[in-house]
Amino acid sequence: MSRIKSFFDKTFKYYRRKSIQFTISLSFTVVAVVCMLVMGALLYRQFADNMRQTIINDNQQLVSQIVLNINNYTTSMRGISDSIYYNVIKNTDLADRNISKEMSLLYEANKNDLISVACFTEDGGLVDAAPTTTQKENIDVRSQDWFVRAMATIENSHFSIPHVQNIFEDSNQRYRWVISLSRMVELTSGGNTSIGVLLVDMNYNGIETIFREMGANSSGYVYLIDRTGQIIYHPKQDLIYSGIYKENNISAVGYSDGIYQENFDGAARSVIVKQTGYTGWRVISVVPTSEFTMSVAQTRILVIAVTGFAIMLIIIMNAFISSRVADPIKKLEQSVRDLEKGNLALNIFIGGPYEIERLGKAIRSTVDRIISLMGDIVKEHEQKRRMEFDALQAQINPHFLYNTLDSIVWMIESERYPEAITMVTALASLFRISLSKGKNIISIGEELKHAQNYLHIQKIRYKNKFSVEINADSEILSCGTIKLIVQPLIENSIYHAMQIMDGDGEIKINGYQKNGGVYIEVRDNGMGMTQEKIASLLEDTSEPAPVDERSGSGIGLKNVHQRIKLYYGQEYGLEIESELDEGTTVRIHLPYARFDEDA
Amino acid sequence: MKKLFCFALILSLLCACFSSCGGGLLERGSAQKEILIGVSVYDQYDTFIGVLKDEFGKFVYEQRQKSGVNISVLYESASVNQLTQNSQIESFVSAGCDVMCVNLVDRTNATDIIDKAKAAGIPVVFFNRELVPDDLERWDRLYYVGAPAWQSGVIQSEILDELCKKDLRRIDKNGDGVLQYVMLEGEAGHQDAIMRTEGSVSSFAEKGYKLERLEDEIANWTKDQAETKMTQWIADHGGRIELVFSNNDEMALGAITALEKAGIPQENWPVIVGVDGTPTGLAAIKAGKMQGTVFNDAKGQAEAIFALAWSLATAGKPSDSIALDNGKYIRIDYEPVTPENVDKYIAVYSD
Amino acid sequence: MKKYIRPVVFAAACLSFIIIMFLLTKSEEITNRPRNVQISVILSGSRERWRSLERGIYQACGELKIEKPFVAESDELLSQTEQLNSEIAKGANGFIIFPEDSRETSEYLLQTGLNIPAVIIDGSENDSLPANNAEMAAALAESAAESGGKITLLTIGSRREDLRQRADAFSRRARELGAELSTLDIGFDGDIRGEYLAVYFSKGQSETVVALDNDVLEVAAAALPGNSKISLYGFGNSDKVIYALDHGRIKEICFQNEFSLGYSAMIALAEKMGINTKEVPVGSGDSIAYRLISRENMYDLETERLIFPLMP
Numbered sequence A: 001m002s003r004i005k006s007f008f009d010k011t012f013k014y015y016r017r018k019s020i021q022f023t024i025s026l027s028f029t030v031v032a033v034v035c036m037l038v039m040g041a042l043l044y045r046q047f048a049d050n051m052r053q054t055i056i057n058d059n060q061q062l063v064s065q066i067v068l069n070i071n072n073y074t075t076s077m078r079g080i081s082d083s084i085y086y087n088v089i090k091n092t093d094l095a096d097r098n099i100s101k102e103m104s105l106l107y108e109a110n111k112n113d114l115i116s117v118a119c120f121t122e123d124g125g126l127v128d129a130a131p132t133t134t135q136k137e138n139i140d141v142r143s144q145d146w147f148v149r150a151m152a153t154i155e156n157s158h159f160s161i162p163h164v165q166n167i168f169e170d171s172n173q174r175y176r177w178v179i180s181l182s183r184m185v186e187l188t189s190g191g192n193t194s195i196g197v198l199l200v201d202m203n204y205n206g207i208e209t210i211f212r213e214m215g216a217n218s219s220g221y222v223y224l225i226d227r228t229g230q231i232i233y234h235p236k237q238d239l240i241y242s243g244i245y246k247e248n249n250i251s252a253v254g255y256s257d258g259i260y261q262e263n264f265d266g267a268a269r270s271v272i273v274k275q276t277g278y279t280g281w282r283v284i285s286v287v288p289t290s291e292f293t294m295s296v297a298q299t300r301i302l303v304i305a306v307t308g309f310a311i312m313l314i315i316i317m318n319a320f321i322s323s324r325v326a327d328p329i330k331k332l333e334q335s336v337r338d339l340e341k342g343n344l345a346l347n348i349f350i351g352g353p354y355e356i357e358r359l360g361k362a363i364r365s366t367v368d369r370i371i372s373l374m375g376d377i378v379k380e381h382e383q384k385r386r387m388e389f390d391a392l393q394a395q396i397n398p399h400f401l402y403n404t405l406d407s408i409v410w411m412i413e414s415e416r417y418p419e420a421i422t423m424v425t426a427l428a429s430l431f432r433i434s435l436s437k438g439k440n441i442i443s444i445g446e447e448l449k450h451a452q453n454y455l456h457i458q459k460i461r462y463k464n465k466f467s468v469e470i471n472a473d474s475e476i477l478s479c480g481t482i483k484l485i486v487q488p489l490i491e492n493s494i495y496h497a498m499q500i501m502d503g504d505g506e507i508k509i510n511g512y513q514k515n516g517g518v519y520i521e522v523r524d525n526g527m528g529m530t531q532e533k534i535a536s537l538l539e540d541t542s543e544p545a546p547v548d549e550r551s552g553s554g555i556g557l558k559n560v561h562q563r564i565k566l567y568y569g570q571e572y573g574l575e576i577e578s579e580l581d582e583g584t585t586v587r588i589h590l591p592y593a594r595f596d597e598d599a
Numbered sequence B: 001m002k003k004l005f006c007f008a009l010i011l012s013l014l015c016a017c018f019s020s021c022g023g024g025l026l027e028r029g030s031a032q033k034e035i036l037i038g039v040s041v042y043d044q045y046d047t048f049i050g051v052l053k054d055e056f057g058k059f060v061y062e063q064r065q066k067s068g069v070n071i072s073v074l075y076e077s078a079s080v081n082q083l084t085q086n087s088q089i090e091s092f093v094s095a096g097c098d099v100m101c102v103n104l105v106d107r108t109n110a111t112d113i114i115d116k117a118k119a120a121g122i123p124v125v126f127f128n129r130e131l132v133p134d135d136l137e138r139w140d141r142l143y144y145v146g147a148p149a150w151q152s153g154v155i156q157s158e159i160l161d162e163l164c165k166k167d168l169r170r171i172d173k174n175g176d177g178v179l180q181y182v183m184l185e186g187e188a189g190h191q192d193a194i195m196r197t198e199g200s201v202s203s204f205a206e207k208g209y210k211l212e213r214l215e216d217e218i219a220n221w222t223k224d225q226a227e228t229k230m231t232q233w234i235a236d237h238g239g240r241i242e243l244v245f246s247n248n249d250e251m252a253l254g255a256i257t258a259l260e261k262a263g264i265p266q267e268n269w270p271v272i273v274g275v276d277g278t279p280t281g282l283a284a285i286k287a288g289k290m291q292g293t294v295f296n297d298a299k300g301q302a303e304a305i306f307a308l309a310w311s312l313a314t315a316g317k318p319s320d321s322i323a324l325d326n327g328k329y330i331r332i333d334y335e336p337v338t339p340e341n342v343d344k345y346i347a348v349y350s351d
Numbered sequence C: 001m002k003k004y005i006r007p008v009v010f011a012a013a014c015l016s017f018i019i020i021m022f023l024l025t026k027s028e029e030i031t032n033r034p035r036n037v038q039i040s041v042i043l044s045g046s047r048e049r050w051r052s053l054e055r056g057i058y059q060a061c062g063e064l065k066i067e068k069p070f071v072a073e074s075d076e077l078l079s080q081t082e083q084l085n086s087e088i089a090k091g092a093n094g095f096i097i098f099p100e101d102s103r104e105t106s107e108y109l110l111q112t113g114l115n116i117p118a119v120i121i122d123g124s125e126n127d128s129l130p131a132n133n134a135e136m137a138a139a140l141a142e143s144a145a146e147s148g149g150k151i152t153l154l155t156i157g158s159r160r161e162d163l164r165q166r167a168d169a170f171s172r173r174a175r176e177l178g179a180e181l182s183t184l185d186i187g188f189d190g191d192i193r194g195e196y197l198a199v200y201f202s203k204g205q206s207e208t209v210v211a212l213d214n215d216v217l218e219v220a221a222a223a224l225p226g227n228s229k230i231s232l233y234g235f236g237n238s239d240k241v242i243y244a245l246d247h248g249r250i251k252e253i254c255f256q257n258e259f260s261l262g263y264s265a266m267i268a269l270a271e272k273m274g275i276n277t278k279e280v281p282v283g284s285g286d287s288i289a290y291r292l293i294s295r296e297n298m299y300d301l302e303t304e305r306l307i308f309p310l311m312p
Helices: A002-017 A020-089 A100-109 A145-152 A204-215 A237-241 A289-340 A354-395 A398-413 A417-438 A444-461 A486-500 A531-537 A556-568 B002-021 B047-067 B082-095 B111-120 B149-171 B191-206 B223-240 B249-261 B279-286 B298-315 B342-349 C002-032 C047-064 C080-090 C102-112 C133-146 C161-176 C194-202 C214-223 C239-246 C258-272 C301-307
Strands: A114-121 A126-130 A177-189 A192-203 A221-225 A231-233 A258-264 A267-275 A282-288 A441-443 A466-472 A480-482 A505-514 A517-524 A573-579 A583-591 B034-041 B070-077 B099-102 B124-127 B142-146 B179-185 B211-218 B243-246 B271-273 B293-295 B329-331 B335-337 C039-042 C070-072 C094-097 C118-120 C150-155 C180-185 C208-211 C231-235 C252-256 C290-294
Touching (some): A020 A100, A020 A177, A020 A192, A020 A282, A020 A289, A100 A114, A100 B211, A145 A177, A145 A192, A177 A204, A204 A221, A204 B082, A231 A237, A237 C301, A282 A289, A398 A417, A398 A444, A417 A444, A441 A444, A444 A466, A444 A480, A444 A486, A444 A505, A444 A517, A480 A556, A486 A517, A486 A556, A486 A583, A531 A573, A556 A573, B034 B047, B034 B298, B047 B298, B070 B082, B099 B298, B111 B124, B124 B298, B149 B191, B149 B243, B149 B271, B149 B335, B179 B249, B191 B211, B211 B223, B243 B249, B249 B271, B249 B279, B279 B293, B279 B342, C070 C080, C080 C094, C080 C102, C102 C118, C118 C258, C133 C161, C133 C290, C194 C214
Parallel strands (some): B034 B070, B099 B124, C039 C070, C039 C094, C094 C118, C150 C180, C150 C208, C231 C252
Antiparallel strands (some): A177 A192, A221 A231, A267 A282, A505 A517, A517 A583, B293 B335, C252 C290
């Protein structure tokens, strides 16, 4: 059992793994073949049955026809017998005259069907006969079957089975097969009555002709038996009498009228039986079943041929259709395979049925999207590089450098050496962080230190025009950030806000963690800016922010905002809140990401 | 490539169709090197027909030797059954006979045979049992060879006339100046029977004799039936019978047997005349039992039948040397046979 | 490679369809049309004598669905070998022969070298054809010897094999039964001389006379004078013989079932010619090969059916 199961499993697995074309082809073919075979078989069966029925019907008609003919024949024979008896014998006193003229007349009138008519006394003596009265020597008709039977049952006429007439002499040595119709008759002679036998010998030819003419048309054969099963006519009777052929005539006696199936001598056959009137003879039609099969054999060949051809056609059609479906899929699959190998520039196959085309188009558009996305990424990288480059470039802003160096020179000239030292140190530190060994991500702590250094320098330069406060949660100090984002904000604040302040200027820097994100605020109480200004500052343009030459680093808010967005995503960046004459808060929103030094 | 393929396909389909239509019967031998003649007689027991058949065979052999052509004859006997004869004709047709010679069982029922012959295009020479002229007219390749039946009756009357001229008194036993006769007829409706019956009696009467018919019955050309009839007549009329007309020799012999069995001495016998001149008939004449017969020239008829059949088979039409009545009939004359010239005719048969 | 599969398959389909249609139309012809075989039957004696044999042959032809053969009877003008010749020239491809001279005929057939299948039905070749000559002759001998007394065997100096076999078997069996056997030759140059017999019979002796051939028996029966006390036995099939038997002129005959002989001979010839005989009824052991028939039993139903041809 488990072996069968595992066999089925293996088959299914194998089946499933096969290509679409194979699957479609096979399924269609199997279904179609099964359908065709079933249909063919049913049609053939139907046809064979019809054929069989037709043959049986034909034979039934034939049998009826033959029975009719035999009835006519025997009736006319009985008519002759009756005529002779009632019109001739009964009305004649044999002592007065003989009946030879009447017998001759009746014989002549019927001589195609008759061999002879004869009348005998109960002692076997010949009363009269036609056409000839010459009897054979040593004949005693009393021992002959027809005589015995006629005397035995006086009320009926008796038909015998065919036999050779053994009464009259024929100098031509001719022997006649006859069917004897005999009856008891009353003879009158000199007023006295006695019994005798009237014999009408029918030409066997009559029966034989009926069967020969009609039996030739049937698809089996027809034969005739009497009440006891003895054969009266059979197309192969010579063979039967010589013992070469056997017929099932004895058991046919048991059949009443109808159609039967029987099995005789190893062959199956259909048998139709019909009785004739009066004589009790039976007409039997035999159709061997092989006759049915022979007549349908050709149709069978035709059905097989047509079925075979149809199956061929279906297989071809299946192959054709399935390939029409599967080929585009295959081509598409090939395209995808090429795609997998990384060949993005190829032509994806667009074609085949509607769905495949759709698929192809979808894949093409996906690939296009990928290409464009990849292009975007490349562009982004480009942008980042450029901005970094800008930032890097901007850091080395000559104006800021000149000014700061100027300040240092002035301080040295003024012999304000500690301030000069601080300034140089701050500047160095500033540049160190700016470069940060080429790294892009630094810790927030470092970024704020960089901002402090900057503020240091600017405070000295601006002679304490403003105050600075830096508050940062300790947790965020070890988070990562891109460099040069706080300093440009401070720079912005100083230039746009602190210029007009007279020592009241306040710049507060707050750093805190909120909602999983890191915020760094740069707040000033300067003159603020309009909403339009805010909007234009944060405007999303593909152009990198122009370098603002007037400011120290010159990068500008836009640059910072864009860079943050580039690095961390659209949801991060800058937020500006400002009120005119009140102040401006610029908030940096970064994701919370721990800074790993080795990353 | 596809076009060529389709073309080949159509061609082979056509071939398959045509081959099934073709295929006729194989012909037996080549055109003129072989002739097949089908002969069907109405009954093999008819003596005259038997003689005719033997003579025919001799002519066949002669022609075979002369021309070197292989002539085969299919002989069949219909045993007095027209249907049997019809199927024999059918078998002749399917055997591919070049010509058929038919001795009809039922002269009124020739339609089937004529139709079959016409459909197959095989000419037919009917003989001895004559068709109605209408039937013979149905196709221009039907012929008849026989003897003029009326003539045989006339010849019978001539023979009797001679006898009566010699010794009327002996013949007219009761001396009443009227010849009482009985007639044995061949067959109901038979051309020859009717003609002979009528012909003999009316011709004889024309010669000025008075006839009284005692009996006239059908004995179906057979000896036994004639014997039966004659026996009855002897019982009925005894010595009153002065003449026995018989449509053929066989029946005459039956009458003779009846007379013998009745024990009547030969000198009291009536005058008996028959027709045919069969060997047994001639023997009876020689023995004085019969007084005359009319010779039915079996040899002459056989010769005529064969000549006609031969030219039909080889040339397709009767040769010019054959004289045809109405383009269809060949009639061979009867000849009278009496005890004086009977030896001549006996010699004919011992060839 | 794949490109060609489709047209190839299509071609194969069409071809097979055509072939099947072709076979269909051909098969109809094959089953309906009788095969083209040309068989000739060469007989010795007149055709009437062989009617039962002919019917047996025709019956077999009907069963085998082949054309009926051409039957050539004894032609006083042509010898059997000449007949054979002419038949071969006409294209006969099978023969059934009853030879007048068995050796000559078989030599002739070998001579032609054409190897035409032929069945000889006088019992010389094929032992299986009914009936066995020796068996029949022995049975007849037993019947003839019953009366005791002298048996005269009529001979005609024939070169026929069947007569030789019958004569041998008859003589042997008769002698075994203690009968006194002598022979009388009435043949002269191939003719049967009835006159000698008539003379012999008129001597009025009471004895048993045996004829081993149908024609001899006919002649013997005809030569018997009225009221003869001679018991005539013999082999016979013809109408004349039956008539003579019916009228008491022949005491008993051994009747060879020639219908069965003809039928079996035809089947045997068909087999030799390569025709399929499987579906045809073939005689088994119960088939009747011969019968001893006397006046008493000739009208028995079974006997009647054998000796009187049913269909004309």
